[in-house]
Amino acid sequence: MQIVNLYIYTTVRGPQRQDGGYAYVLETMTSKGPATCPDTGELNRVTEHQAYLLALTTAIKRITRRCELIIHIDSVFIESCAEKWLAVWRKNGWKNAKGQQIANVEEWMELALLLDIFKVRFVVGEKNTYSSWLKTESERVKNIVQDRKDHLLSARSRADHFTDYDR
Secondary structure: OOEEEEEEEEOOOOOOOEEEEEEEEEEEEEOOEEEEEEEEEEEEEEOHHHHHHHHHHHHHOOOOOOOEEEEEEOOHHHHHHHHHHHHHHHHOOOEOOOOOEOOOHHHHHHHHHHHOOOEEEEEEOOOOOOHHHHHHHHHHHHHHHHHHHHHHHHHHHHHHHHHHHHO
């Protein structure tokens, strides 16, 4: 069975909602060496866990055939939930031990369906060939998002100024 490595990084950290970026590289070995499929994306008003879930589902949807999928990630929480809790949550109707709906239930349900297609294992927190590129590119996307937001706020401020002046 073909092995595909998924290396992923997101700039969003912590439980507060924030804008950010993510980057990933899908890699598989061919007779000519590694073949890669890198990409980046924007994240708007998400928590750290949502950021990883969105980035993971986006990347996994790019895989076109069954394979062994090795997910390289720096989130122990996502790895732990995916490997230990998904089956329990599914069995319990996506509720936690307290009987409450789990956070980010729609994202977890989508990821669970995607992970069912593959033989999956996680590698957590290890540096890899793409670590520097992933961090640099996701930071670049985060800065673009922030620049765009700053530009819109500045434009609104100028519009408000002219509105006040015309009164």
